[in-house]
Amino acid sequence: MTDCRIHPSILSADFANLEAELRRIHTADAVHVDVMDNHFVPNLTLGLPIVQRLQQVSDLPLDVHLMIEDVDRWGPGFAEAGAQSVTFHAEASNAPVKLARDLRSSGARAAMALRPATPIEPYLDMLPELDMVLIMTVEPGFGGQSFLDITLPKIRRTRAAIEGTGLPIALQVDGGISRDTILRAAEAGADVFVAGSAVYGADEPAAAIDTLRNVVTG
């Protein structure tokens, strides 16, 4: 069976009722938490205290996506909070190898994200330092944007490079994932899919997750 994990993004959830919103996605593999600082991206969401509380009340593992500057300083705190994975942006880190090692030694999976126009090639040698690569399929900052097909060649190249390492590195996509676009990303080599509006915009988020998974696994 094709590997396929669905991580709903709570960016599209009701921020006044996050604990209840987590229960609505019980069929998910993890919950994707978008942290934005209004510097790396032009939007502001939530920070470490809320992630710490989500960790306490969530039955699902936390997949924390940091869209922040100073990530070398802030990143390890999210790992110490108990997140399953912590994703930093390559464009925001001055020392990505050190940061990936710090995240792992703090108990989290280390993941690195690339904006749509950032190439993977400068980072190929550090793939063994990572547990997951996130290829952004929209410009980060907001939910509800359209999937960018220009990212598909990079997804293919990254998948090929991961295969070359022989390591179990996950390949995540984030942005514009829906029942109409998920198969394109999967066929290019993605195996972890973030979906915000496609899940929380549905009447039954848990069923929407199953629908997305079924599109990939048949």
Ligand code: DX5
């Ligand atoms: C955007 C965030 C995404 C966002 C995806 O910068 O990183 O996780 O929630 O939302 P959709 O699935 O609506 O594109």
Ligand code: ZN
């Ligand atoms: Zn995200």
